Every structure is written in C-alpha cells, then in structure tokens.
Amino acid sequence: MKIYGLTGSIGMGKSAVATMLRREGVPVFDADAEVHHLQGPGGSLLAAIEARFPGTTGANGVDRAKLGATVFGDPAELKALEAIVHPAVRAARARFLRHNRSRAVVVLDIPLLFESGGQRRLAGVIVVSAPAWKQRRRVLARPGMTAEKFRRILHLQTPDAEKRRRADYIINTGTTIASTRAQVHALVACLVRKAGR
Known part of the structure; x- marks a missing residue:
C-alpha cells in the first residue's frame, strides 16, 4: 500500500479534490472530518476539552467560536488543545490504514501536513493550489x-508557494471543475501504475 498526503492552504479546494479522489476509488482519511466527529455531539473528546477549556462545550459538542477565541493567538493554549486532539486523530488514522491495507493507494487529507512534519512518512505529497486572488x-x-x-489563519500555514515547491504532485483548482477532475483522474492512474497495480 502506498500512502500519499493531500494538503493545501485554506480555500484552495482541498475538500473538493478529496471528494474527486474518493470518486476515483481512492480511500481518503480526512483529519478535519475526524476532528469534527471527535468534538461533535457525544464526541469522545468533549470531557477532556471541557476539563481543560471550561465553558467551550455543550449539547452540540465543542463551541468552535468559544474554543477558537481561547486558543487562537496563544501558542501554549493551542499546544494544550493539540495534546488532546492529535493522539485521538492518530488512532483513527491507524484504524483507517488497517482497514484499507489491501488497497494499492490511500490518501491522508492533512491540512497542516508540512507544518506538522508529517510528509516524511509518506510515498509522496499532493498539494492543492489556486491563485491567491481566487x-x-x-x-x-x-x-x-x-x-x-x-490573515491569522494564513500566518499559521506554510505559504502556498513553499507547499508547491515541496510537492510531488500539484492539483490546480484555479481552473474549471472539469479540468480539476481530469487532473485528479490522471493523477490516480499515475499513482496506481506506480504502485504496480
């Protein structure tokens, strides 16, 4: 099994590309979706988050606005939240990989892939990019x-130009949906070929 990372800055169209990959038959683990599940109604992380950040959870799960206001701009608080969330996401990712171990290619959708150093354990990195104005x-x-x-979100992310420089594959979403879909189709064919399937 070849494991690839999918990343891209906010607003680049990464979610759309992940959906296209799934439609091409490639299993995709979505780290953000897993976080939403863990922090949503009845989520397994609610008790730990409420204990560390009182008043930030309720019947509907984490109040993202309240939690964001608490951790944004405070590196120590952000680190405390990551210490709760990251181990649970890693465990979910390990389950995903076990479940898909017979597949030729799988993709891990990780927004902060370069920021976390996660690219070192992958067969390659796919970066989704578009012009800054778009x-x-x-x-x-x-x-x-x-x-x-x-502006604050961009400040926390590796610049798009740097991501593109470090990418093994780039999907340009600054064009039409049909063009993006064609790029994804060609990429999947290439990755499957490389995996020898």
Missing part, C-alpha cells in the same frame, strides 16, 4: 469569515 475570494465568502481572521 483563494481570498473563496475564503471571504464563508460565513463568519473576516479579512483579519483569514
């Missing part, structure tokens, strides 16, 4: 997003 337009169209919040 990224900004996409992100600022999201509910509750502001230019200041967008």
Whole structure:
C-alpha cells in the first residue's frame, strides 16, 4: 500500500479534490472530518476539552467560536488543545490504514501536513493550489469569515508557494471543475501504475 498526503492552504479546494479522489476509488482519511466527529455531539473528546477549556462545550459538542477565541493567538493554549486532539486523530488514522491495507493507494487529507512534519512518512505529497486572488475570494465568502481572521489563519500555514515547491504532485483548482477532475483522474492512474497495480 502506498500512502500519499493531500494538503493545501485554506480555500484552495482541498475538500473538493478529496471528494474527486474518493470518486476515483481512492480511500481518503480526512483529519478535519475526524476532528469534527471527535468534538461533535457525544464526541469522545468533549470531557477532556471541557476539563481543560471550561465553558467551550455543550449539547452540540465543542463551541468552535468559544474554543477558537481561547486558543487562537496563544501558542501554549493551542499546544494544550493539540495534546488532546492529535493522539485521538492518530488512532483513527491507524484504524483507517488497517482497514484499507489491501488497497494499492490511500490518501491522508492533512491540512497542516508540512507544518506538522508529517510528509516524511509518506510515498509522496499532493498539494492543492489556486491563485491567491481566487483563494481570498473563496475564503471571504464563508460565513463568519473576516479579512483579519483569514490573515491569522494564513500566518499559521506554510505559504502556498513553499507547499508547491515541496510537492510531488500539484492539483490546480484555479481552473474549471472539469479540468480539476481530469487532473485528479490522471493523477490516480499515475499513482496506481506506480504502485504496480
């Protein structure tokens, strides 16, 4: 089994590419979706998060706005949250890999792949990218997003140019959906060929 990483900065279209990969028959582990599950209603991390960050959880799971206000801009608090969340995500990823061990190619969708140093254990890295103006337009169209919040998020992420430089494969989403889909189809064919299947 060849394990590839999928990453890209906010607003680059990574989720759309992950969906296209699944439609091509490639299993994709979505780290963000796993975090939402763990922090959602009845999530297994709620008690630990509430104990460390009182008042940030409720019947609907983690109140992301309250938790975000607590940890954003405070490296120590962010580290404390990561110490709760990361081990649970790693365990879920290990289950995913065991479940898909007979597959030729699997993809781990990890937003902060380069930031966490996770690329070292992979067969290669797929970076999703688009022009900066398109990224900004996409992100600022999201509910509750502001230019200041967008700037803070970008500050925490490896710059797009650096991600592209370090990528093994680049999917350009600054074009049409059909073009992006064609790029993904060609990439999957290439990866499966490399895996000898």
